[in-house]
Structures are given as C-alpha cells and as structure tokens.
Amino acid sequence: MATTVPGCYAGQILRIDLTNSHIWTQPWTPDMARTYLGGAGLGAKILWDEVPAEVSWDHPDNRLVMATGPLAGLPAWGTGGLTVVTRGALTNGATNTQANGFFGANLKYSGYDAIVFQGQAPEWVYLYINDDTVELRDASALLGKDTWETQQALEQTLNLTGHQLSVYTSGVAGEHQVRFAAIHGDYGHVASKNGCGAVMGNKRVKAVAIVRGSRSLGVNDPRGLWLAAEEMAHDLKFDPSTQSLYEYGTLPGVVGLSRLGGLPIKNYTTNVVPEGVDMEQWSASGLRNGFDHRGHQCNACGMHHCHTQVLSSGPHKGQIVDEPEYEGWSGAGWATGCTDPVAVSWLNTQLDRACVDVNEFGWLMGWVMECQEKGYITTEQLGGLEVKWGDAEAANTLLQMIIRRQGFGNILAEGVKRASEIVGGPAADCAIYTLKGDSPRGHDHRARWEEMLDTCTGSGGTIDSGPPVRQTEMGQPARINPFDPEAVAKMVGGTRGRRHFEDSLGTCIFTTRSSIAMLCRILSAATGWEFSKDEAVTFGRRTAALMRAFNVRCGITPDLERPSKRYGSIPVDGPAKGQDIGKNWDHMVAVWYEMVGYDRQSGNPLPGTLQELGLEALIPVLWE
Numbered sequence: 001m002a003t004t005v006p007g008c009y010a011g012q013i014l015r016i017d018l019t020n021s022h023i024w025t026q027p028w029t030p031d032m033a034r035t036y037l038g039g040a041g042l043g044a045k046i047l048w049d050e051v052p053a054e055v056s057w058d059h060p061d062n063r064l065v066m067a068t069g070p071l072a073g074l075p076a077w078g079t080g081g082l083t084v085v086t087r088g089a090l091t092n093g094a095t096n097t098q099a100n101g102f103f104g105a106n107l108k109y110s111g112y113d114a115i116v117f118q119g120q121a122p123e124w125v126y127l128y129i130n131d132d133t134v135e136l137r138d139a140s141a142l143l144g145k146d147t148w149e150t151q152q153a154l155e156q157t158l159n160l161t162g163h164q165l166s167v168y169t170s171g172v173a174g175e176h177q178v179r180f181a182a183i184h185g186d187y188g189h190v191a192s193k194n195g196c197g198a199v200m201g202n203k204r205v206k207a208v209a210i211v212r213g214s215r216s217l218g219v220n221d222p223r224g225l226w227l228a229a230e231e232m233a234h235d236l237k238f239d240p241s242t243q244s245l246y247e248y249g250t251l252p253g254v255v256g257l258s259r260l261g262g263l264p265i266k267n268y269t270t271n272v273v274p275e276g277v278d279m280e281q282w283s284a285s286g287l288r289n290g291f292d293h294r295g296h297q298c299n300a301c302g303m304h305h306c307h308t309q310v311l312s313s314g315p316h317k318g319q320i321v322d323e324p325e326y327e328g329w330s331g332a333g334w335a336t337g338c339t340d341p342v343a344v345s346w347l348n349t350q351l352d353r354a355c356v357d358v359n360e361f362g363w364l365m366g367w368v369m370e371c372q373e374k375g376y377i378t379t380e381q382l383g384g385l386e387v388k389w390g391d392a393e394a395a396n397t398l399l400q401m402i403i404r405r406q407g408f409g410n411i412l413a414e415g416v417k418r419a420s421e422i423v424g425g426p427a428a429d430c431a432i433y434t435l436k437g438d439s440p441r442g443h444d445h446r447a448r449w450e451e452m453l454d455t456c457t458g459s460g461g462t463i464d465s466g467p468p469v470r471q472t473e474m475g476q477p478a479r480i481n482p483f484d485p486e487a488v489a490k491m492v493g494g495t496r497g498r499r500h501f502e503d504s505l506g507t508c509i510f511t512t513r514s515s516i517a518m519l520c521r522i523l524s525a526a527t528g529w530e531f532s533k534d535e536a537v538t539f540g541r542r543t544a545a546l547m548r549a550f551n552v553r554c555g556i557t558p559d560l561e562r563p564s565k566r567y568g569s570i571p572v573d574g575p576a577k578g579q580d581i582g583k584n585w586d587h588m589v590a591v592w593y594e595m596v597g598y599d600r601q602s603g604n605p606l607p608g609t610l611q612e613l614g615l616e617a618l619i620p621v622l623w624e
Contacts, residue, residue: 005033006527007218008070013042014112014134016127018203019060019119023134028113034529035614038069038113039504040096040460041539043085044546046116047094053553057087057195058177058202060120066168066183066208067114070526072104072506073217073299076229077236080105080299081506082168082191088461089179089195090360090415091437093551096460096500097193100306100508101186102166103210105299108506110213121204126154126169130211139206146353147171147184154209163299166210171355173403174201178413180360180439181403184352188296188306188322192357194438194461195415220528228522232514233302242513248284249305249510250326254334255283261447261576264330266337266389267366268432268444268566271574277339282329290341293323303510314342315393321349324358330442331362336369337389347392354403360439363432364416365395376427383407415439417564432567435560438462446569447576449488453588456561457492459547465495470515474498474537483576485584486591493595497540504543541596542613545605548598549618558603561589 005011005028012025036042043065055061065085072079082103088095107115110129124139142150151167158165168185174197181197184190219225236246244252257263258279261271273279280286291309298306307323324332324345332351333344351358369389371377379386383401387394401409411419416439420431433439438461445452451463458464472478476494480487502512505523512519520531562568562585570580581588593600597609604622611619 003030005030006070006220006529008074008526009033010108010111010113010215010217012112014115014129016115016117016136017119018117018121018125018136018205021121021136023136025112033070037504037539038072038506039067039081039083040085040500041504041543042067042114043083043096044094044543044550047085047087047550048546050118051087051550053555055087057089057092057199060203061118062087062199064117064196064199064203064205065114066103066117068104068107069113069504069506070523073108074219074225074526075300076225076507076511076522077233077301077303078298078508078511079506080301081508082185083503083506084183084191084196086196086199087554088193089177089181089198090417090439091194091461091551091556093194093436093554093556094459094461094547095194095196096503096547097191097196097462098503098509099168099183099185099189099191100298101189102163102212102299103168103185104506106166106210106212108213108217109215110210111215115208117203117205120202124204124206126207126209127205128209131213131215142206143175144172147355148187148353150207151185151187154207158209158211160211164212166212167207169207169355170197170200170205171353171403173197173355175206176403176405176413177201178356178403178405179415179418180357182355182357184355186298188308188352189298190352190357192359197355219526221525224525225522228518228525232511232518232522235514236303236511244284245303245510245513247304248288249303251284251287251305251329253326254287254329255279257443259575261571261574262443262445264335264362264442264444267335267363267370267430268446268569269370271444271447271571271576274339281341287329287341288323291323291345298508301508301511305510309345311342311346314340314346316346319346321345322352324348327442328358331358332392335362335366335442336395337366338392338395339390340392343392347396350396350399354399356399356403359442360415361399362442363439364412364419365398367416367420367427367431368398368412370430371423371427374426376425376430377423381408429565431564433564434567435562435564436556440567444571444576445563445567446571446579446581447482447574449482449485449581449588450492452563452568452581453488453592454492456563457589457592459544459551459556464499464544465492466499466509469498469513471495473516473533483579485581485588489588489591490595493592496596497537497542497544499540500543501536501540504539538613542615544596545609545613545615546618548603548605549622552603552622556603558589558600
C-alpha cells in the first residue's frame, strides 16, 4: 500500500470557514485520493458527509466545493479544469458542474487540490491565493461589478495580467442570489448548473483570485504520460468523430441538431427553421468566419474553440465578446427566436457578464416571450417592457432586472419552474423544466429522448451520462433507434458513471472524448496506480450512487423525475413530428432503474448495488 499521495496531486485540500475567517488545510491520504480522485468524486463525498438533510442550499452549513483532479496542471490538453459541487439553488439537491480556463492549474501550482467553503462571511469578501498566502480580503469595492469588471479590477489591484491570475466570481446575479446564478471566470468560462453562483453569493464570496503558483507537480511515468497525451491529441485532430470538435468546438451543433429536430426554436413551439434564415450563415465555418476572431484557449490546450470575436455590425459594432459555444447560440438565440448571429453573440456575453446560466435564461426568456404574445403575461407586469420574439435588446433589459431582482425580475430570478408556478394559469403549461426544478441543456429533448431521461433522472442538476462517447466500451451497442424507449433507457442506464469519472480528473470533457482506456492510461502514467477501465466505471457509478443517495435524503424522490408539460410534449412539426415520449415515460424510467440498480419506490441505490460499489456503510443509513 502506498504511503504517500502521487506527485500529480498538490496533496492538500484548502478549508475556509467564512463565519469565523478560519483557514486551514486538510491533507489527502493515499486511500482517499484513489477512492475519490478529486472533482465530482471528492465533492460527492463531502456533500454526503457534511451536508445533512436539514441544511438547505442557502444554509451557512452548506458546502461549496471548488475542486480540481489528478490531471489538472499536467502537460495534456484541457487540464485547467474546475468542478463545482454543492447543494444547489434550483433543485435544493446535489450540483456537479464544470468550467475550464486556468483555475485548476493555478490552484494546483499554489499547492491545493480543492477549496471547500463553509459558513457565511459577515461582510462581502474575496479569497486571495498566492502560494502560501491565503487570505479573505474585503470585496466591498467589487460589489455591483460584472464578471469581466471584477476580473479587471482585481488584475489592476494585484498588478497581474493574463494567465498570471485566474478569477472566478458569482457576478451581480450571485450578489442577489438569483437561483440560476453561475460561477464565471477567465473571461468566458462558466460553471453554470443548478444555481451554484447563488450559493457562492449566499456565502458573501464575491470572487476567488488565484495567482499562478510556483510549485511543481510530479508524475510517475513522464514518458508514458507524454506519449498518451500526444496520442489523445492526435485522435482529436484526425479522428473523423472528433475532428470538427477540434476545429470548431461545439459550433457544428446548430445545423446538425436542426436537421434532427433537436434545435430548440421559440420555446419548443416549432422545430422548423423560420423562412428566410440562411442556415449556411449558421454553419460552423459561417459562424467562425462571420467575425474577426482570435483564440482564447484554456490551460495547455490545442483545441480551436473558446475564441473571442469582434461584433461586425449592429448597435454594438466593434465590441469584443465571447464566441458562444453551441448552448450560447441556443439559449441566447434560437430558444428566444433570435436568428441574428451578431445579436446572439452580444447577448451571450451579457449573460456571461451578468453570471447566469445561458440555458435557464433561454427557457425563461422564451417562456416570457410566448406568454406575452399570448396575453398570459402583460406589458404592465413587465414594467412597460415589450419582449417580442428575437429581441435581444429587450431580453438584455429584462436580464438586468432579473440579476438585481427589480420589479417582475424578482419573480423571474426564481427560475422558470418557480416563476411559472407563481404566474400560474395557462402560462404554467408553457414552461420547460423538470419537476425537480432544474432545466435541460440547450436542445429540444423531444428529439433526443436519451437526454430528457438523463436530465430527469440525473442527480447533479444537469445530465449525468451525456451523449454516449464510445459506448461500446461500456457494453452498449454502437447505434440505437433514438425513439425506441427500451433501447434509450438501457443506453442511459448502461453508460451511467462515465461522466462522473471524467468530471473527477481536472480535465475538459471536450478533450477527453477518447476511450475510457486512454483516460485510464494517462491517469496511470500520472499516478502509478495501474488504473483499469473496470475501476474507472466502478468509480463513476459509485460517485453517481453517492449523489443519488444525497438527493433522496434531501427529499428529491422518484415522483419528481418527470418533465414539465411543455418539456415532455409532442413535436407538432419538423423531423421529430409526432414522437411521443410521454406514453413511454413510465416504462423508460422503470428500465433505467433496473439498469442502474436503484429502488423504483424510494429512489435509493439497492443494498446489492451499494455492496458492489464499495458503499456498504450506506446500507444501514438508507435501508433501516
């Protein structure tokens, strides 16, 4: 048995008690590192151990975990990853959400693998980390500043620029505890799901600022790590299944999903592209080349996405903005009926700067636009504002009301589920959400049944398994009929755990689209553990089961694993016209439960499943 933690770990977890301004470190043990890895695995363990049922998302005793993993900071693509785990504001259950940029590498080089916040600061603070200097500093001068302004202010205060300093903040939305506030950093990278920014704001933490530290990391097999990383990069560049991702990031998704009926248009009211819209302009090359642009890659990454660009026309011509990823084009655009790429690109950056989840905003704004058009929400309720389909300027006006909880914005700040319940009547039937309270990714899941099932049954505030990546490694067929309820349920259940493993490594999911075997090869070279594919799958399913048990303890039971009326509706046109997931829902959920080994009545992992996953200690807790 190893007596020390592998050198790819910094070896310490940084603990912050905000209530008492107490800062200390907790060392890893070798067993803890191998069992929980980091990221989602570590966060799930902390949630289960330290956040009991009575501690809601806005209770000071809730934990906010900002963690890396064993590969963060190493010479492989996309190793600046951050995983945020907490009890989130939308579902009041577990959150597992990722961002990239430079946070993970900067934190590791400063000597820490994770930050765990508890308590609530008496006044607004930001956390400053510079190697052994760890301080809670006064953040009163940062209040009211958006995410970009906050980073710029700290760069000026600390006299640091570029990648010398990584700043992640909850923005103005976090200050006002908007339920879908995100955590944004490094000019365009967002941990967005389940209101993690609202938790950060509730704790009165305006930002975390990490100077790129001076400590070094070690690996067990440098040559093996280098060769595996080079092979993974080669696959990303030349494998036909990932080549477009390497060149354009997720931009090809707009046209690709429109052909399948998976592009959400006008709040799920249609799946037909409006007449007169030039889809060539929305192709990956059209979007990329429609703007002057430059790369803004993450730590140690050679992928060709995460660009910045210059607006070429319109009222904000000349402004520098983020190049949206697919979900930005969707949430700031198609879901709200906006089909002008310049307007969508501008609005997407306003959402990043405001620090809200672009997907939740898209469903919320599409709902408002539809309801105002139908008379379910009046102009008077919106303070005289008219928010028509495709109007990015009006959407931004309403965004500014939401993040400051002004007027009707105070209701909308509760998220689409709660806002629609407050308004009630026929307006409630137009809203897209799960009964747990979270919302889908930026797709029309009525044409992507696997993602609707995954979103509704997942335990992290978003999809848990995601679109299968080389699913044959996990015993699943290479292709299925996407509208076969049994095949879909078996696929989603059979690939459970893959994403939890990736989310624990400190890497980006876009650079880990290799085989699980390749990820295990890189991890083994870094740690010396000889980590196998079977161990990776077991680890992922153990982490998923731990989050599931936490959620059930929080009161998120199987009756909430359903889509809202509009979310689960039947498409009226387009490629998926007439496909009805609703009539198959109960059967799909039952098959999924059988696949993952959970109890259909309580929602808990079965005793045999817990035994198999090494979670025997949970059996008396869950099954007394």
